[in-house]
Amino acid sequence: MGKIFPTAMKHRASQIVFLVVFGLTGFSWCAVPLVLARESAPSASLTLNGLTPPNRVTVPKLSGVIQLDGLLDEAVWQKAAVLAPFQLNDGSAAGAESTEVRLWYDDQNLYIGWLCQDSDILATFTKRDSELWNEEVAECFITPQSLETYFELQWNPLGTIFDAIIHNRLDSNGFSRSIQGDWDWTAQGMTAKVVADGTVGQSGDQDRKWTVEVILPFSDLDQSTPKAGEVWRANFYRYNRWTGGKLELLSWSPTLTKTFHEPNRFGFLEFGSLSSGIDSAKGEQ
Numbered sequence: 001m002g003k004i005f006p007t008a009m010k011h012r013a014s015q016i017v018f019l020v021v022f023g024l025t026g027f028s029w030c031a032v033p034l035v036l037a038r039e040s041a042p043s044a045s046l047t048l049n050g051l052t053p054p055n056r057v058t059v060p061k062l063s064g065v066i067q068l069d070g071l072l073d074e075a076v077w078q079k080a081a082v083l084a085p086f087q088l089n090d091g092s093a094a095g096a097e098s099t100e101v102r103l104w105y106d107d108q109n110l111y112i113g114w115l116c117q118d119s120d121i122l123a124t125f126t127k128r129d130s131e132l133w134n135e136e137v138a139e140c141f142i143t144p145q146s147l148e149t150y151f152e153l154q155w156n157p158l159g160t161i162f163d164a165i166i167h168n169r170l171d172s173n174g175f176s177r178s179i180q181g182d183w184d185w186t187a188q189g190m191t192a193k194v195v196a197d198g199t200v201g202q203s204g205d206q207d208r209k210w211t212v213e214v215i216l217p218f219s220d221l222d223q224s225t226p227k228a229g230e231v232w233r234a235n236f237y238r239y240n241r242w243t244g245g246k247l248e249l250l251s252w253s254p255t256l257t258k259t260f261h262e263p264n265r266f267g268f269l270e271f272g273s274l275s276s277g278i279d280s281a282k283g284e285q
């Protein structure tokens with residue numbers, strides 16, 4: 001393991017900034033929306049050009065009505081893009097338990113659905129902007145344009161939300177050198193509901209899954225409705241844990257590095273035209 005030199009300092013009343021410096025064989029840091037700095041690039045031999053290209057998906061534009069209840073049982077979810085399977089973030093294998101994201105959009109919103117198979121659901125955080133990644137969490141990093149500024153949205157099995165804007169300084173090779181997060185940012189219009197099929201935090205039994213249903217207005221991201229053919233960058237991550245300490249860091253589009261905060265490794269979201277969607281879904285419940 002590399003050396004870790006954490007220094008904590010006050011940044012703002014509601015915001016703490018850590019400075020963490022680590023060596024070439026450093027540790028995994030993932031959803032740390034603070035300030036991080038590297039001594040050097042991740043690896044002298046690692047180049048973005050040499051990596052498998054990030055994933056790509058077309059997000060269909062659909063007309064559908066959903067009941068925001070955390071259940072993805074409306075017909076429109078069946079027509080959504082499916083982002084699966086999730087892999088370990090180093091790309092070495094699939095996750096032990098499946099993770100799937102569903103995506104679609106309309107004129108106002110991006111709709112995000114999560115299905116997280118989970119035999120041992122672990123969470124206690126209930127306060128917004130808690131460090132949810134210290135337990136279990138589903139995460140979306142998304143940006144319409146700049147790779148150096150993006151939104152980070154998280155949901156835990158208890159329905160707790162983390163939202164922040166991340167500023168990521170990239171080096172000349174496109175790798176992250178340092179990140180700073182504005183935790184005070186709030187996705188004002190976003191609504192989300194989470195349902196746990198199991199007992200959260202009780203490990204003596206067998207849980208099944210947890211699901212997340214999210215309505216994210218484009219206006220929360222300071223954006224108008226994407227035009228057909230417009231391409232955004234985004235990635236979807238999950239921390240899956242088991243009692244006893246086992247942890248899997250899972251990704252839709254693995255960054256293949258030590259961190260989730262490699263925006264050049266985010267996948268490509270291409271917004272489809274309405275004609276590629278299903279008008280007949282309109283009005284469904």
Ligand SMILES: [Ca+2]
Pocket residue numbers: 066067068069070071072073074213
């Ligand atoms: Ca629903």
Ligand SMILES: [Ca+2]
Pocket residue numbers: 129162163164182183184185186187
């Ligand atoms: Ca926030």
Ligand SMILES: [Ca+2]
Pocket residue numbers: 118119120121122136240241242
């Ligand atoms: Ca788990």
